[in-house]
Amino acid sequence: MDARFLGIADLVEAPSVAVVVDVMRAFTVAAWAFAQGAEKIVLAESPDEALALKARHPDWVALKDGPPAPGFDYVNSPGLLRSVDLGGRTVAQKTTAGTVGALAVKEASLVLCAGFVVAEATARLLRTRRSDGFTFVVTGDDGQADEDLACAQYIARRATGAETDAAEFLRRAAASRAAAELAEGVRQGVHPDDVALCLELDRFPFAMVAALEGSLMVLRPCAVPSAHDGQPVA
Numbered sequence: 548m549d550a551r552f553l554g555i556a557d558l559v560e561a562p563s564v565a566v567v568v569d570v571m572r573a574f575t576v577a578a579w580a581f582a583q584g585a586e587k588i589v590l591a592e593s594p595d596e597a598l599a600l601k602a603r604h605p606d607w608v609a610l611k612d613g614p615p616a617p618g619f620d621y622v623n624s625p626g627l628l629r630s631v632d633l634g635g636r637t638v639a640q641k642t643t644a645g646t647v648g649a650l651a652v653k654e655a656s657l658v659l660c661a662g663f664v665v666a667e668a669t670a671r672l673l674r675t676r677r678s679d680g681f682t683f684v685v686t687g688d689d690g691q692a693d694e695d696l697a698c699a700q701y702i703a704r705r706a707t708g709a710e711t712d713a714a715e716f717l718r719r720a721a722a723s724r725a726a727a728e729l730a731e732g733v734r735q736g737v738h739p740d741d742v743a744l745c746l747e748l749d750r751f752p753f754a755m756v757a758a759l760e761g762s763l764m765v766l767r768p769c770a771v772p773s774a775h776d777g778q779p780v781a
């Protein structure tokens with residue numbers, strides 16, 4: 548299996564299978580939103596689009612990174628989101644890196660969004676795909692964010708079925724600039740548990756698949772039973 552690791556700016560053509568990785572924090576937050584009952588997440592192009600979607604659908608909730616902002620219900624923090632009941636709700640999410648990365652590959656035939664919390668389910672889903680290669684989008688720091696690269700490399704290894712010790716990959720993520728910035732209060736809209744929550748390996752049993760639904764890029768959880776190993780999915 549051929550794995551490419553690209554930053555968002557390096558994407559010149561739509562990959563066939565794209566795994567968009569944002570450990571800190573967009574896709575850890577997305578996984579927590581599903582765990583808290585959200586039906587789907589619409590990946591918004593801009594803060595204004597997230598607010599416009601919410602205005603059009605008053606039962607939706609809007610979430611963005613950075614500090615709390617007028618019109619937005621939540622910030623991009625797993626620690627803050629984990630106590631919120633999102634049962635049946637649609638979330639419009641806009642972040643600096645993660646949502647931008649997913650929107651950059653919206654023409655791909657399969658788009659998975661991932662972090663350590665859904666690593667094994669993501670790898671399991673990739674194992675069911677007959678594909679010559681996978682493109683991992685390392686969303687942070689122009690493709691240099693080590694928390695995202697470490698997670699992408701870990702998932703790529705697990706996607707081959709190779710036994711892989713996660714410890715070194717998690718250590719790199721814990722030592723990343725993003726982790727330091729979250730811990731030191733450089734980033735805003737942060738809960739003290741955010742870094743630890745982003746490093747919870749396989750916290751959730753589902754993968755997350757994004758696809759165009761009309762003009763919107765919509766992220767949904769996807770159960771990946773281990774019994775399907777080796778069988779292709781649509």
Ligand SMILES: O=C(O)[C@H](CS(=O)(=O)O)OP(=O)(O)O
Nearest residue numbers: 571572573612642643644645
């Ligand atoms: O919320 C985050 O951690 C970041 C925003 S920033 O890097 O602090 O500006 O967004 P994400 O898209 O989740 O990396």
Ligand SMILES: [Mg+2]
Nearest residue numbers: 569571572687
């Ligand atoms: Mg990030």
